[in-house]
Structure formats: structure tokens, C-alpha cells
Amino acid sequence: MHLPRERGPLSSAVLTALSGDGPLDAVALVERVTALSDETDVLVDDDFHLTLWTMYELHYRGFDGVDDDWEWDPELLRLRHAMEERLLAEYRFATSEWVHASMEATGDVPTRLFALTEMVPGAPLSSYMQREASREEFVEYMQHKSIYHLKESDPQSFVLARLSGRPKVALAELQYDEYGAGRPEQLHQALFAKGLDVCGLSSEYGAYIDLAPGSTLAVTNVMNLFVLRRSLAAAAMGHLGAFEATSSEPCRKVAGGCRRLGLPDLVASYFDEHIEADAVHEQLAFRDICGGMVAERPELLGDVFFGAAAYLFSEALAGGAMLDAWREGRSSLRSGTGDPGTASFETAVAS
């Protein structure tokens, strides 16, 4: 994957260092993060989230021409830590009401988690995709979703080594499904890639990074913040559970939207696959993983709720930004950055 294009002072400094074009002054950058004014919306800021996304990607597949050893560079980690602390504080503040209500609620852990998924106001993105989205908007939707779905489930694999007993076995079972249950062609990442291909889009890993706004990158950044910190493993699993528990019905709606628009069956098949799979995964995640972790260590309950609320909130911001753009008659993607491939979309879906 190529390095992305800079979006401001933080990403410029990090991308310059990764390219080998200059040193990384982590102390100055940490000061810059600490001094970010209230005018910078850290929840969705383009420069902030591209910088974090770039640093996290060093733990996955890295970048062409960038030394892999940047992954554990202490100066880069110093900057990442400062940015994570800032983002964590914003998320804890933004979700505190729902986490508090879940802590006060009665019932077992899965019951309270399912209730939490109803509590956090979401963006009606899947309903829009089902009933109203144009083909062009659907193409944009696929580009946004490619940021996570081309590495779907890889983040949560970092957590397996940190679990034991019932939660570990349940996460392995869930991941086995996500990774194709022994069939490479059923790997969920590959199913999504096929959907991109038949839309005439690029299924190359990271192809649409430059088009993705901060609100979209934030969804994977929050996930990475949780999965890469052992101290936040319970938040990572609450996050996973909320993802799975809010996937089945929305996937049914998006698959309906694919058919309404006459898109190739391969596009809908990714979403079809998740209607049943995620109805099982939500049980595994909320009951066996989250419930099991809290049974072993009751003090993790707040983290589980926080992770779930953080996921729901990040998706609401990302989906809300997409809907706002479309309702205002503009693209939900960043502009002026080139496009790796939408030109053949009409041709692809017409054939």
C-alpha cells in the first residue's frame, strides 16, 4: 500500500518521517496534540485520524518503501500514546451517559448490552441504503466500508492471546467464521473484495484511504485503540459485541438496497452472509465473550459497556456524516484526491 496523502500538520510530520524525508520530533508533536484547541473536533478531525490510522497500519500490512521497524519506533509510539489518550478522553466523555445507565441497569451482562445497543442513537444509514440510496451513493458506501472490511476481523485477532477459557474459545469460534470456516473463498474480507470488484471499484487494500473522511477512519481507529491495548481488552470485546449485535438487521436492509438498485448478486451476497452469521456472532460476543470476561473479573463490566458504547457512537458519527452529505446533494467522500476506480461502475452493473 502507498502512504496516504497528508491532511495537516500532524499527518505531514508523520508521513515525512515514514518516507525518510526528515526526523520525527515527537516532543513537539505531543505538545501540538496537547494544545489542540476546542475548535478541533478530535472525534472526526481529518488530520488527527489520518495520523492515527497511518500509525496503526504499521501493525497490519505496512506501506511500500517504509521500513517495517517503524512499527515499534519509540518516538512514534510516544506520539500515538498522546493521541490515544486525547481520543479516549473524548470518547469517555461522549459515552458516559450510556455507560452510566448500563451500569445502573439490572439484568445479566448480555441483556444490558443488548439494551445499550438500543440506547445509543444511531444514524439510519442502512434504512437509507435499503430505500433511498442512488447507485452513486451505494458506490460511496462501499468505499467507506472498504476501510474496515478489507481487513475485517484482523483487529480482533490481536485480542485472542489476551483471553482465556470460555471467552477465548468463543472468540476463536467467531473468528473461524469470519475467516471463512476453512474455505478461503468464504473469507469475509474476500467476500467484500468481490463485491468491490463487481461494482467496478478497486479491491486493493487501502485503495480508498485518501477519500475516507476522518469520521470513517475514526471507526477503525477506535477499534485499534482497544485491540492493541491489553488493558482495554474488555472494551475491545464490548466493541466487537456491539458491532455484531447491530449487523444482522442492517445487513438485511443493505442487501435489499443492492437488489432494489439491480446490483450484481455478488454485492448482496456479502451482506446476505452476515444476516445469519451475525445473529450467531452477537450471542457469542455478548454472552460467551463479554459475559464470560465479566464472570471471571467483575471489575471489567464498565470497560465492556464503554467499548460497546464507543462503537455505536463512532458508527453514528460516520453514518451521520454520510447521510448529511447526501441530503445536501454532495459527495460523502473527500474530494480532489483522485479516484482509484468508479468510472467503470455503470458499465459493470449494467452487464
Ligand SMILES: [Fe+2]
Ligand atoms: Fe464478517
Ligand SMILES: [Fe+2]
Ligand atoms: Fe460477524
